[in-house]
Amino acid sequence: xxxxxxxxxxxxxxxxxxxxxxxxxxxxxxxxxxxxxxxxxxxxxxxxxxxxxxxxxxxxxxxxxxxxxxxxxxxxxxxxxxxxxxxxxxxxxxxxxxxxxxxxxxxxxxxxxxxxxxxxxxxxxxxxxxxxxxxxxxxxxxxxxxxxxxxxxxxxxxxxxxxxxxxxxxxxxxxxxxxxxxxxxxxxxxxxxxxxxxxxxxxxxxxxxxxxxxxxxxxxxxxxxxxxxxxxxxxxxxxxxxxxxxxxxxxxxxxxxxxxxxxxxxxxxxxxxxxxxxxxxxxxxxxxxxxxxxxxxxxxxxxxxxxxxxxxxxxxxxxxxxxxxxxxxxxxxxxxxxxxxxxxxxxxxxxxxxxxxxxxxxxxxxxxxxxxxxxxxxxxxxxxxxxxxxxxxxxxxxxxxxxxxxxxxxxxxxxxxxxxxxxxxxxxxxxxxxxxxxxxxxxxxxxxxxxxxxxxxxxxxxxxxxxxxxxxxxxxxxxxxxxxxxxxxxxxxxxxxxxxxxxxxxxxxxxxxxxxxxxxxxxxxxxxxxxxxxxxxxxxxxxxxxxxxxxxxxxxxxxxxxxxxxxxxxxxxxxxxxxxxxxxxxxxxxxxxxxxxxxxxxxxxxxxxxxxxxxxxxxxxxxxxxxxxxxxxxxxxxxxxxxxxxxxxxxxxxxxxxxxxxxxxxxxxx
Numbered sequence: 001x002x003x004x005x006x007x008x009x010x011x012x013x014x015x016x017x018x019x020x021x022x023x024x025x026x027x028x029x030x031x032x033x034x035x036x037x038x039x040x041x042x043x044x045x046x047x048x049x050x051x052x053x054x055x056x057x058x059x060x061x062x063x064x065x066x067x068x069x070x071x072x073x074x075x076x077x078x079x080x081x082x083x084x085x086x087x088x089x090x091x092x093x094x095x096x097x098x099x100x101x102x103x104x105x106x107x108x109x110x111x112x113x114x115x116x117x118x119x120x121x122x123x124x125x126x127x128x129x130x131x132x133x134x135x136x137x138x139x140x141x142x143x144x145x146x147x148x149x150x151x152x153x154x155x156x157x158x159x160x161x162x163x164x165x166x167x168x169x170x171x172x173x174x175x176x177x178x179x180x181x182x183x184x185x186x187x188x189x190x191x192x193x194x195x196x197x198x199x200x201x202x203x204x205x206x207x208x209x210x211x212x213x214x215x216x217x218x219x220x221x222x223x224x225x226x227x228x229x230x231x232x233x234x235x236x237x238x239x240x241x242x243x244x245x246x247x248x249x250x251x252x253x254x255x256x257x258x259x260x261x262x263x264x265x266x267x268x269x270x271x272x273x274x275x276x277x278x279x280x281x282x283x284x285x286x287x288x289x290x291x292x293x294x295x296x297x298x299x300x301x302x303x304x305x306x307x308x309x310x311x312x313x314x315x316x317x318x319x320x321x322x323x324x325x326x327x328x329x330x331x332x333x334x335x336x337x338x339x340x341x342x343x344x345x346x347x348x349x350x351x352x353x354x355x356x357x358x359x360x361x362x363x364x365x366x367x368x369x370x371x372x373x374x375x376x377x378x379x380x381x382x383x384x385x386x387x388x389x390x391x392x393x394x395x396x397x398x399x400x401x402x403x404x405x406x407x408x409x410x411x412x413x414x415x416x417x418x419x420x421x422x423x424x425x426x427x428x429x430x431x432x433x434x435x436x437x438x439x440x441x442x443x444x445x446x447x448x449x450x451x452x453x454x455x456x457x458x459x460x461x462x463x464x465x466x467x468x469x470x471x472x473x474x475x476x477x478x479x480x481x482x483x484x485x486x487x488x489x490x491x492x493x494x495x496x497x498x499x500x501x502x503x504x505x506x507x508x509x510x511x512x513x514x515x516x517x518x519x520x521x522x523x524x525x526x527x528x529x530x531x532x533x534x535x536x537x538x539x540x541x542x543x544x545x546x547x548x549x550x551x552x553x554x555x556x557x558x559x560x561x562x563x564x565x566x567x568x569x570x571x572x573x574x575x576x577x578x579x580x581x582x583x584x585x586x587x588x589x590x591x592x593x594x595x596x597x598x599x600x601x602x603x604x605x606x607x608x609x610x611x612x613x614x615x616x617x618x619x620x621x622x623x624x625x626x627x628x629x630x631x632x633x634x635x636x637x638x639x640x641x642x643x644x645x646x647x648x649x650x651x652x653x654x655x656x657x658x659x660x661x662x663x664x665x666x667x668x669x670x
Contacts, residue, residue: 034506036164058116140617225253319592322658353431369396384451391425393556418470418478471499496603499528542609548567557639562602566600570593571593572591
């Protein structure tokens with residue numbers, strides 16, 4: 001019997017490559033489909049260039065760092081092999097495994113180094129103006145926000161490369177020396193440590209250069225550490241450079257940098273003992289400052305620290321916007337004086353009688369609308385009958401829990417119950433004879449009790465409590481509000497993105513892990529897929545670098561549309577001399593500006609981000625990074641501009657800081 005002929009090797013290689021491609025496609029199919037969905041969403045927002053820029057800033061730098069790290073490690077490894085008297089090409093399988101291992105180590109080095117945003121902010125922040133300068137080195141905020149993190153990251157990356165390269169070289173050279181000179185080690189796996197002395201010292205130019213490079217990088221690190229003193233926390237006393245650091249710490253940093261440079265030169269001259277002696281300056285740095293502090297500074301603390309306290313107070317006030325945006329006014333109170341009702345009519349007419357919590361609880365009983373709930377109540381102001389009135393406004397958002405088991409139906413979740421409906425609005429200072437709020441906007445369909453307001457688009461597809469994904473319009477009518485019979489609609493807006501083709505439905509199904517999207521016959525060529533429907537999620541995806549206020553508030557425009565307004569803050573923990581604050585559940589920061597105010601259309605999800613603080617160096621940098629993302633505050637429509645306000649979160653933070661830092665005299669502060 002004749003044996004079957006073996007398939008040619010080229011054919012087998014193609015089959016293996018095809019099999020590997022199929023496996024990779026199956027493994028990464030969801031990630032690929034999610035990427036496509038992300039692209040469709042960014043295209044819906046009109047911000048594809050922003051998405052591409054953000055990805056490039058992050059990944060381009062990391063890829064470049066990885067290539068550099070891999071090349072350094074590979075060259076060090078190759079030089080180690082050469083020192084041991086062998087070559088890479090003589091060990092094919094070893095070469096492949098080591099290449100993979102060095103690639104992984106390079107990834108670890110990159111992961112522990114600076115990310116792409118540091119580089120992007122450095123490039124964008126160059127030349128950004130700032131009126132504040134630190135009193136020690138004379139640098140502006142842009143140096144501490146953008147330049148210093150970049151320089152520190154570069155130095156850390158170089159230090160990691162030097163250490164990694166030295167280890168790769170040493171381990172390779174020694175490992176192959178042992179393998180060649182002690183063959184019994186390869187078979188038995190044991191080696192007498194005394195035999196290692198026969199290998200001699202590993203005194204090579206490659207190792208010396210790497211060690212010297214590390215010491216030079218360490219010298220630069222000591223030099224940059226001078227600036228880290230501006231963030232030193234001295235307990236309740238102050239933040240920043242104090243008397244000891246000014247008079248001892250800074251000179252010692254210069255000494256440590258000089259010692260590291262000298263040690264690098266001694267290493268190159270093969271004088272390692274003298275190079276180690278340079279470390280004595282570290283002993284002085286550890287021992288002398290605490291001794292002087294306890295014996296001299298503590299007994300004379302107020303006298304010596306007074307100028308540094310002054311710097312700390314002024315820097316903290318500036319960092320939290322208290323230096324220029326706060327005005328102190330003295331009010332002369334006369335408790336026997338008569339109240340001038342005519343003069344104070346506008347104020348008295350707007351005294352808020354309704355607490356927003358009581359108002360919210362009342363609405364749940366007086367204006368129930370199943371399956372909707374009042375998620376939040378916002379305080380605002382509107383021109384009503386020609387007068388500015390303080391109002392309370394509560395939007396109705398969908399509460400799927402009211403559906404019970406019906407909420408688990410895919411049709412209900414994704415195509416029927418898709419949106420909230422309407423709102424209630426009342427003057428904060430008016431109460432009906434029955435003790436209830438006087439509602440100016442109420443019921444479903446929406447009823448408006450004043451010609452000063454109108455609501456033409458009451459549906460809320462994008463809100464604070466939205467679920468996702470939803471699909472609209474579909475063959476299935478969408479529930480709008482209860483009546484006899486229930487009122488249902490088809491969505492006719494431009495929110496979401498089209499999934500008309502079978503290919504896009506397949507992509508959406510894989511990305512969401514939900515094959516109902518592919519199998520359902522409710523989806524039509526006109527259907528649109530809506531994701532990122534929660535206001536904060538939508539804004540956070542568009543601009544994750546902004547710290548968004550957790551309380552969006554709804555506004556009725558002059559045309560009757562509903563728009564969400566959200567305050568955005570630019571924060572940093574890199575303001576010199578400033579005291580950190582840490583709101584509950586958030587990262588600490590010592591600088592904040594309300595630089596951005598965003599609007600989100602409740603019907604079609606359109607987002608606009610307006611820059612309100614053009615002097616903030618952080619927002620200036622991000623405007624350069626993402627020129628398509630922001631628009632000036634002057635372009636905000638007047639009917640929306642009338643509802644902007646100083647945010648409550650910012651007010652709380654400033655009030656907490658002001659509680660201590662209203663004392664500008666160092667002695668009183670002390």
